[in-house]
Amino acid sequence: MSQKLNHIIDNINFKYVKENDVANSNKLYKFKKYLFYLYALAKYQKLRHFTFYENTEVKINNSQFHDFSKRMKSIEGMSTIANAWIINQIASGLDKDQNYLNIGCWKGFSLIAGMINTTCKVFGVDNFSWVDAPRNEFYKNFNNYKNNEKHFFHDGDYVNFLKEWEKKNEYIDFYFFDGPHTYKDQYQSLELASNFFKTGTLILIDDTNWEEPREATMNFINKNSGKYKILHDLKCKHARHPTYWNGLIILQKQ
Numbered sequence: 001m002s003q004k005l006n007h008i009i010d011n012i013n014f015k016y017v018k019e020n021d022v023a024n025s026n027k028l029y030k031f032k033k034y035l036f037y038l039y040a041l042a043k044y045q046k047l048r049h050f051t052f053y054e055n056t057e058v059k060i061n062n063s064q065f066h067d068f069s070k071r072m073k074s075i076e077g078m079s080t081i082a083n084a085w086i087i088n089q090i091a092s093g094l095d096k097d098q099n100y101l102n103i104g105c106w107k108g109f110s111l112i113a114g115m116i117n118t119t120c121k122v123f124g125v126d127n128f129s130w131v132d133a134p135r136n137e138f139y140k141n142f143n144n145y146k147n148n149e150k151h152f153f154h155d156g157d158y159v160n161f162l163k164e165w166e167k168k169n170e171y172i173d174f175y176f177f178d179g180p181h182t183y184k185d186q187y188q189s190l191e192l193a194s195n196f197f198k199t200g201t202l203i204l205i206d207d208t209n210w211e212e213p214r215e216a217t218m219n220f221i222n223k224n225s226g227k228y229k230i231l232h233d234l235k236c237k238h239a240r241h242p243t244y245w246n247g248l249i250i251l252q253k254q
């Protein structure tokens, strides 16, 4: 999987705004963003997160990427299409007995990214504790893609969910924690979930531009010396960036 992952990431190209650019210094980006904001204000009476889809292309599987992006467009996400594509391509490499677990789903963007054209089981967890708590929008999006046999959602706190995971009697093959990003939560979520990681498990950590998630991840790796390898540390200039959103680290359990 680590070679496939290199291939996926090497084949992503950012057309206008590159990872190290300040997004707003690109006139096209800025223009489209404010146009999008105006449209969102008129349609939803509030600002929506701007995913600058046209910034991203892939050099292989282009028609698959195009189809994937088209479906993702209807779901507002706190992420980018590049991150969603990475999730989708990792999940696509899992078979029907393997799983993808996403804690922190919000409106479903990162969860559904793992459900489109994949055969693995997909588990989502969110307690909708944030002020906007978009429960209805989440369920609307989730139910559009849901297959009852392999897609599951837990409406509740991630700590209890991970403590109960043992009862399922299965490992976690692909883990993405995008819940609260305090040091304590990031560390605790890795520690609890790691009871169910096995050799080859992939772990995605986002918002790694921020100190707390980065430090918690690095301390977790150091504490478990030799057990985890950093496959990619994808950086971008600032938060809400149209490349890797706010930074992404991909680990593999050795």
Ligand SMILES: C[S@@+](CC[C@H](N)C(=O)[O-])C[C@H]1O[C@@H](n2cnc3c(N)ncnc32)[C@H](O)[C@@H]1O
Binding pocket: 076, 077, 078, 079, 103, 104, 105, 106, 107, 108, 109, 110, 111, 125, 126, 127, 128, 129, 130, 156, 157, 158, 159, 178, 179, 180
């Ligand atoms: C950054 S958002 C997730 C964004 C989402 N992954 C996406 O792609 O758009 C974080 C989510 O974590 C959820 N959350 C916060 N604390 C939680 C907890 N203790 N247990 C489960 N979910 C939690 C929030 O309700 C929120 O929806």
